[in-house]
Amino acid sequence: GAVVSQHPSRVICKSGTSVKIECRSLDFQATTMFWYRQFPKKSLMLMATSNEGSKATYEQGVEKDKFLINHASLTLSTLTVTSAHPEDSSFYICSARTGTGGAPRNEQFFGPGTRLTVL
């Protein structure tokens, strides 16, 4: 159980275009989803926290107008990178938290990640 998927796994786009990344919890309801960014050979940086049906909370330094997050249902969150530029190229990883049942409150389940390359 507790599987999180991401789509697409890899995307290449031209500078100035927008890219949408989906994160789905496949076998549980995710009250909260998180979006991370990972630079090459670096740790994960939390970008934002989203709760179903409400606005995402962005970490300091993350542009909310550039990285649009929508958490429309308990199983789906989307990250849209708007007007992408080469510096947005990175590995984006989502995670989901159950919030219910026997799982610890702070246990997160991670998706496999999306490699974004902006030309």
Added chain:
Amino acid sequence: AQSVTQLDSHVSVSEGTPVLLRCNYSSSYSPSLFWYVQHPNKGLQLLLKYTSAATLVKGINGFEAEFKKSETSFHLTKPSAHMSDAAEYFCVVSPSGAGSYQLTFGKGTKLSVIP
């Protein structure tokens, strides 16, 4: 506030020898601690977690870690390295009580296994 320090950015061991990946933490709250593994271009897989039960935690693939409050450490060990263990390992801390459940990641330790 909480933070994690992984003391080695790169560890190299020979296949069949023990593995030790070091992690120290700092937390204002009683922490939960995790070790995750990431293979190249893959997502994160939970190896093990400490959530205030037994201080010696056994995880998957033969890994284990010991929570030492007096040393604020949570080092990851394995008796005998396998080639498939080569990956990036992250030590993670989070408050275990009510309140924020955000995870704070260490910078990672790359484990290389030499045949």
